[in-house]
Ligand code: ADP
């Protein structure tokens with residue numbers, strides 16, 4: 001073969017390959033899941049691109065072919081997908097562009113191989129470095145690809161060490177061949193039956209046909225029935241969990257699985273999951289819902305914003321009959337169908353949460369994972385604000401564990417008009433805050449809030465069951481209504497000398513120095529001006545330079 005252009009891997013790819021090959025060695029079979037998933041993704045992409053570019057039209061018989069060749073010790077995975085141009089080959093297979101993948105490298109860097117988690121393959125799927133899994137079973141990989149809409153084909157070739165070469169190639173139709181030169185100790189992956197078992201296990205729900213060449217024949221290897229379209233009674237829990245892992249890139253077991261079919265004004269099937277644990281780096285990567293939209297089983301997009309952003313931890317699929325298969329991005333933005341689906345799905349998820357909240361212990365686990373995200377909705381979604389406030393859980397100065405706003409209201413002291421809360425960064429030190437002393441001494445409960453979003457939503461919510469939410473650092477005047485029995489009330493007389501002296505000493509740093517009945521053991525406490533922003537909010541604003 002002509003010597004092609006030499007390219008070095010980006011530093012991150014180099015490190016990653018080393019780890020994939022040497023540390024992520026268990027369960028090697030998942031390389032096939034990754035390559036088949038890529039082939040299916042590329043086929044989806046081509047179908048979508050063809051909507052606006054007829055030159056990329058997908059052939060009727062588009063499929064994914066798996067072709068083992070024992071004599072040549074070669075395994076080829078071919079697709080009729082979008083293919084890659086020369087630049088795309090270099091970029092997609094030679095650098096790590098996605099931030100999640102960069103995080104993967106950093107995460108692995110920070111650990112010794114022996115400290116890596118036991119389910120190592122999960123790391124591969126989770127961070128989307130799937131292609132490189134090929135080097136677990138191959139000592140050399142060739143990728144021959146022709147971009148749909150172009151006549152040019154290119155060959156990417158690498159031994160997975162320092163870099164790769166790019167050289168011109170030929171390919172009859174657009175699409176991609178991944179050619180694995182199988183390692184000495186990986187013979188099993190040249191066996192058609194073994195390959196079929198792997199496809200059954202990992203890729204059965206892929207809607208494109210997958211075939212495996214066996215005795216010269218192309219034999220179908222997947223059922224291709226979208227799992228969510230099967231009646232609930234025909235779907236096992238294992239299948240659901242596997243599917244959850246596939247769509248979410250998580251490796252836990254879902255805390256909740258919602259599977260239903262809606263008929264009537266709008267027709268759709270949904271299979272949704274609430275993860276059982278908080279995914280690594282959750283919230284930093286993705287701000288919008290990634291629930292996948294399918295039309296008549298065909299994948300359309302995962303950025304239709306099918307759920308509000310405060311439900312972005314929900315994973316899964318919504319499949320509808322009410323949109324045309326060739327729905328375009330512009331149409332998705334304009335159609336009322338999506339808004340209706342969104343509302344129906346949101347309400348269904350909230351119902352599920354209300355039901356599951358009856359099991360306080362289980363719900364607490366959910367709340368600890370995703371409560372801060374739900375609270376964003378109290379802040380920025382007027383439509384669901386009250387519902388979400390009802391679902392929220394809080395730490396409190398008066399009771400252990402988690403409590404609700406409704407429970408707080410049921411414990412109000414005689415004459416207490418407001419729901420008091422204290423915000424701060426550190427949940428461990430909040431209960432010892434001097435801001436609480438005056439309230440404690442009077443037996444008035446205070447909610448302890450320590451998530452960043454807690455500085456924002458209480459003011460938006462305003463009231464709950466007719467009671468105003470009030471920050472303790474704002475309205476301490478209320479305390480005067482509740483004299484403590486064992487102490488004199490009101491500031492002491494000798495403060496008349498101390499206060500003006502302090503005020504002079506502190507100058508512009510404070511707007512006032514006052515006597516207070518909020519404190520019992522402490523000498524001083526910082527307080528926000530009655531009408532101004534809450535103290536914790538002031539701190540946050542200052543930190544963000546506002
Ligand atoms: P991910 O699939 O999570 O993006 P991978 O490492 O599996 O990460 O693949 C990297 C990129 O290479 C893909 O995003 C895609 O752009 C490209 N790619 C891989 N396989 C194919 C293929 N068969 N056809 C077209 N593009 C592909």
Ligand code: MG
Nearest residue numbers: 034038130131
């Ligand atoms: Mg992939």
